Amino acid sequence: MNSRRKFLRQLGGSSALLAGGASLLIPEHVNAREYRESLIESVKPRSVADTINIGLIGSGIIGHYDLDCALKVPGTKVVAVADLYQPRLERAKEVWGSDLFTTRDYREVLARKDVDAVLICVPDHWHDHISIDALKAGKHVYCEKPMVHHIEEGQAVIDAQKKYGKVFQVGSQRASASAVLEAKKRYEAGDIGEITSAEAFLDRTDALGAWQYTLPPVVNPKDLDWDSFLGDAPKKPFEPVRFFRWRNYKDYGTGVAGDLFVHLLTGLHTVTGSLGPSSIYALGDLNYWKDGRDAYDLVTALLDYPKTKTNASFPLAMRVNLATGAGGDIHTRLVGTEGVIDIGWNSFTLNRLKRPNAPMYSKGYDALFTYPQAMQDQFVRQYDEKYPEGKFVRTIQNDPVVKFDVPEGYDDRLDHMIVFFNAIRENKPSLIKEDAVFGMRAAAPSLAANLSVEQKRAINWDPVAMKIKQT
Numbered sequence: 170m171n172s173r174r175k176f177l178r179q180l181g182g183s184s185a186l187l188a189g190g191a192s193l194l195i196p197e198h199v200n201a202r203e204y205r206e207s208l209i210e211s212v213k214p215r216s217v218a219d220t221i222n223i224g225l226i227g228s229g230i231i232g233h234y235d236l237d238c239a240l241k242v243p244g245t246k247v248v249a250v251a252d253l254y255q256p257r258l259e260r261a262k263e264v265w266g267s268d269l270f271t272t273r274d275y276r277e278v279l280a281r282k283d284v285d286a287v288l289i290c291v292p293d294h295w296h297d298h299i300s301i302d303a304l305k306a307g308k309h310v311y312c313e314k315p316m317v318h319h320i321e322e323g324q325a326v327i328d329a330q331k332k333y334g335k336v337f338q339v340g341s342q343r344a345s346a347s348a349v350l351e352a353k354k355r356y357e358a359g360d361i362g363e364i365t366s367a368e369a370f371l372d373r374t375d376a377l378g379a380w381q382y383t384l385p386p387v388v389n390p391k392d393l394d395w396d397s398f399l400g401d402a403p404k405k406p407f408e409p410v411r412f413f414r415w416r417n418y419k420d421y422g423t424g425v426a427g428d429l430f431v432h433l434l435t436g437l438h439t440v441t442g443s444l445g446p447s448s449i450y451a452l453g454d455l456n457y458w459k460d461g462r463d464a465y466d467l468v469t470a471l472l473d474y475p476k477t478k479t480n481a482s483f484p485l486a487m488r489v490n491l492a493t494g495a496g497g498d499i500h501t502r503l504v505g506t507e508g509v510i511d512i513g514w515n516s517f518t519l520n521r522l523k524r525p526n527a528p529m530y531s532k533g534y535d536a537l538f539t540y541p542q543a544m545q546d547q548f549v550r551q552y553d554e555k556y557p558e559g560k561f562v563r564t565i566q567n568d569p570v571v572k573f574d575v576p577e578g579y580d581d582r583l584d585h586m587i588v589f590f591n592a593i594r595e596n597k598p599s600l601i602k603e604d605a606v607f608g609m610r611a612a613a614p615s616l617a618a619n620l621s622v623e624q625k626r627a628i629n630w631d632p633v634a635m636k637i638k639q640t
């Protein structure tokens with residue numbers, strides 16, 4: 170049994186969900202430490218020789234988060250770090266030890282025989298190149314999302330994963346998050362009936378949410394490799410904001426669609442099993458964060474999901490707004506004929522109803538009261554005879570609300586790392602759900618939203634063949 174399931178079972182039942190009114194949630198005696206321990210139980214190294222050596226490529230913000238998380242998994246060790254900015258290499262030694270091998274050239278990390286797996290935490294325009302080089306060098310790869318910068322780069326990553334047979338996982342941790350996987354069970358159990366529509370949004374408010382990350386107090390161009398940073402992007406003179414706040418520029422980042430739609434789609438595809446939409450139409454705007462960026466701070470998209478074995482056809486309305494006055498929030502609402510699942514980051518709510526099996530009438534907003542009294546009485550008499558109370562459900566009945574939440578300190582990123590290292594230990598790339606094909610199916614519709622904004626037209630997408638349809 171996987172450790173999450175085991176943990177949930179330990180909570181006292183087959184599920185951590187509690188029906189009835191307010192909330193589940195996790196019993197107080199289960200604290201975050203016990204929870205983490207229960208998660209990592211299944212990944213204890215078998216011997217010292219079983220240690221998985223990690224190379225980190227890109228030691229910026231998420232590089233720190235990802236590596237610290239990976240090091241919580243027993244039997245992992247960091248041996249090398251690559252980054253283009255010298256002070257970040259100095260920081261790497263401060264945090265992870267002075268004996269660490271550091272370099273500005275990621276190929277030196279890949280060339281090391283003692284590196285088993287790499288975490289690729291660089292800007293989006295480098296994801297495909299470094300992933301392919303790493304797979305070719307025989308390394309297992311955890312590559313941050315979105316898998317690629319442009320749709321046409323995706324197939325080469327899929328091919329490389331297949332050709333070199335290494336474990337490859339994309340880093341949208343929603344694919345392994347407890348809330349998403351528990352919501353999936355409810356969806357598959359038919360708890361919302363047939364899906365009819367979905368809505369997903371991820372909104373932010375403040376400057377850090379809008380990617381205005383802190384710049385170093387002094388920037389010495391000699392401390393970084395600007396030409397290497399540019400890679401396949403258009404040549405431009407060095408500008409610190411382009412290096413340190415690269416997300417705000419389309420040459421390196423994928424905008425709010427590539428960056429954040431991809432998380433929402435990873436969750437949606439995990440729950441529904443859908444392969445992706447067949448068409449994408451989007452509007453984009455830069456409303457608030459006019460700091461020189463060329464990426465939008467608001468993108469709204471409509472995506473048309475075709476019927477598959479696991480879902481009816483449904484439209485998805487999706488939005489990211491980096492300047493909402495309402496504070497940040499994230500929701501994915503799956504609306505079905507018999508219920509709604511509303512998933513947040515690490516929680517969800519399930520509302521269910523039973524539909525009547527008798528026709529409905531009302532003494533309120535209905536046509537009944539517009540008829541003469543005698544006619545109304547006759548109608549009610551006949552109705553009661555035909556649909557006696559007790560034998561028939563005569564109005565909609567709401568089930569108690571069900572809520573799911575995780576214990577304090579829960580980290581979905583750790584769950585995702587555990588999936589990655591388990592697949593390496595068992596030498597089974599197939600244990601990875603968010604592999605290159607999944608990564609492409611989440612990234613491409615997100616990137617198609619950017620294309621749609623630019624081209625002011627719907628983009629038609631073949632979710633099975635993973636190709637843009639030129640119609």
Ligand SMILES: NC(=O)c1ccc[n+]([C@@H]2O[C@H](COP(=O)([O-])OP(=O)(O)OC[C@H]3O[C@@H](n4cnc5c(N)ncnc54)[C@H](O)[C@@H]3O)[C@@H](O)[C@H]2O)c1
Nearest residue numbers: 227228229230231232252253254290291292293313314340
């Ligand atoms: N899964 C998540 O929740 C999540 C969250 C944040 C970021 N991310 C993803 O992680 C990636 C990195 O984002 P970040 O916020 O850490 O950016 P960052 O700017 O903080 O860090 C990127 C680092 O990569 C280095 N770098 C750039 N090109 C390089 C190259 N060719 N070789 C070696 N190092 C290179 C830079 O010097 C920088 O230190 C992005 O793709 C982003 O979308 C994922």
